[in-house]
Amino acid sequence: MAHNEDDDYEYRIKEGDHIVLKRGDVYKAVQIQRKKKVIFEKQWILLDNVVGHLYGTTFEIASGGTLQPKEDKETGSSTDVKVAGTDNRNIVDDGKSQKLTRDDIETMKEQGLKNEEIIQQLIDNSSTFNNKTGYAQDKYIKKKKKKYENTVTVLKPTCRIIAMMYHGREPGKICHLRYDTLAQMLTLGNIHAGSKVLVFETCAGLVLGAIMERMGGYGSVIQMYPGGGPVRAGVECFGFPAHFHDMLHEFPICRVNALLASTLDTSAKDPTAEEKSLNAAAEQEQIQPEAEQQEGSPAEERMETNTGDDDGQDREKLEREKRQEAKAQERKVKLEEKRRKLAAAAALLEGRNADGLVIASQFHPCSVLLGLIKFLSPSRPFVVFSQFKETLIECYTKLKEQGGTVNLMITDTWLRHYQVLPDRTHPLLLMSGGGGYLLSGTTVATDHSEPAAEEPAPKRQKVKDSEG
Amino acid sequence: MSFIEYSDLIQDGDVAIVHLGHNSVTAVKVQHGAQTQTRFGVIRHSTDLISQRYGSKVTCSKGGWVHVLHPTPELWTVALPHRTQILYTTDIAMVTMMLELKPGSVVCESGTGSGSLSHAILRTIAPTGHLHTVEFHQQRAEKVVEEFKEHRVDHLVTVRNQDVCKDGFGVTGVADAIFLDIPSPWEAVGHAKAAMKKHGGRLCSFSPCIEQVQRTCQALTERGFEEVRTLEVLLRVHNVRPVTLQLPDFGPDPGCPSSSSQAVEEAPPAAAANPASLKIKTTTPPREMPGHTGYLTFATKPRT
16 A cells, blocks of 8 residues: 555545644634635635645645645745834824835735735835834734735644634634633543543534544444434534544434433334434435536436437436435435434433533523433533523532532633743733633432432431441 | 543442542542541441442441542542642643643653643543653652552553653653643753654643743744744632622602502512512632633644
8 A cells, every 4th residue: 555655644635634724823624625716814725736745734825726835944034124223202103104005015916926025025115114123023024924924734633723713713603612611621521532421512513523532433422412413514624534433423302301211212113303304304305416417417427328319208207217216215224224323322321321421502501401411320520511601500500409419510711822922921912701601510329318418417417326 | 440441330449539528529549448537437448338339429437428439530630649739620621632632642741740630641542542751759750650550540651750851751753742840841842842753743831930931932932843822721610609689779759650550560579578689599709719820831843
């Protein structure tokens, strides 16, 4: 095999890989497909050229959106600064300090000038630059560099990157779950290889993906999902190897009551919501191929070559019938597959011996938590995320009433980033206002005799003492 | 029992965590015939612990009861004997994610200290990863070896008793991630780089003082590390508490003709009782909280 000779095989970017594009603090997850254009930071780019390069390579965006590996050279050396002012007493903001106009800069860009050259031009044409202090000059150059930077770095996706990406780009899709809060959840939930973890999330699959990464393909994850089917767009971004999906199971939340009451039937046919949803999915699929036909899908083309022009109509009819039959068969197989999967997930849950529970959703967490905590073994951690503290207060109160948990805690984390530069170290001016709240705790064996009070009552002790 | 794998029943030789209530926990080595004193009385291991299920309620000799929990790195962090200042769960969680740890990762750590972070790392990189941990204090290094054995994670870790600033991590070109918690991390940056894989990896340095951070960041940049980021993360606890708040009585409002009918509609009968008050369930912050643990500096080592 080819990769035996290549030490770096596993670090090379391959077609079909899920990658993350990075520029500065902006990330975007995409899949590499030939001739597919993607938009990144308002620019169309073509990813074909990155295939075969190593992860971590920085590319320059050339005209037409093609990418070329950036040559290694010391950046920053081109803009040498000689003269500097001592303070800003002589700098007046009159809007006239820069002699170049927007159009001039655009022309330079069209002429294909490198961003360093453009920045040098900006400095040369700034009447105030030399009066700025050395620090202010650094800052100016840094700012302009960021603005005219035309590079993109290709990274291998990791939980850190994807969590930061979602938080930066689409926080609404992940219930405003900040990456450090996700980090707390994974740790407080003791997510590790070989355990059996229940997940209920409506964070686009980010939480599920993060858990799967931490389990490394060992153990089982059961995604409890609301509605017609599980949402896992975020899981795709992680680009897991195929065997990771073997540990992933799913179970519809609408069947939990049946499962708990041991009335869930996974063997017999029952025309329930599940089947309906499958039918609906099948119908949708029927619509889709038609749309594809117009574009001339490969399958269709192949069929056409087989069909003679004369008796085309008859054959077409026959073909259509065949196709319908095949579709019905396919649907049957799918249904069977779904039933098998449901049975497998049910079997995992039935023992009520799961090792962890993670909840992060838009649903009210209280009913979700009280419903799913029943599937945990005693002495196992659980963690619930909510954007709203009040919902967790309710969870806390209910759990205290019913007992069966210890170490209950509502927390959130405060996160601050710093600028670290010689003599200029300080917190960044902006910080996140909040990353959501967590309720965490540990299950314990339920005591049937009486509901739990956190501490034993001292008076009762003496009575029992005499018994022992 | 192992720190990387759950089991259902408590067995002879296990390390169990006794939960005494309100985040007060203590670790117990389970041994046939042994006894453990708690403030609720004696726990007799043979009868009270062995063959009981983890999570069980155990009634102590004085009649008080405790819960016996399966050990986790997080419980261990609360229960462990402090030989040094330790890293707590909030920072550990951040370190674990930002270092991109997962099963199979190879990690170098210094110093080992009391092993709080080490256990969390081991949990995350098991079953196929490895931790190389360096501690310059001989007794501490010996003690932590013993603990790793008791916690059944010793097959995943190598402890070296040496000075990381002088002698490095004892490995070259193997690590995916490095963690530094030493007084002068900038002196270890070169060794850290040497220990890391050729294709790159992540580094974290934990320092309580900003001057340390400044020197470390400078050293990292000089050595070609990228994406150097410093941050601080703090845990805020919200204690749930019911509170009753009084409502002021403004007296009858003759100016508003509809007020009487509205009052009947809106005000619940209880609120009309004198003195009027409102009961709510809310949270309060603790009076004091840890306001600083340390700055976490992360960096990426590019391919070299």
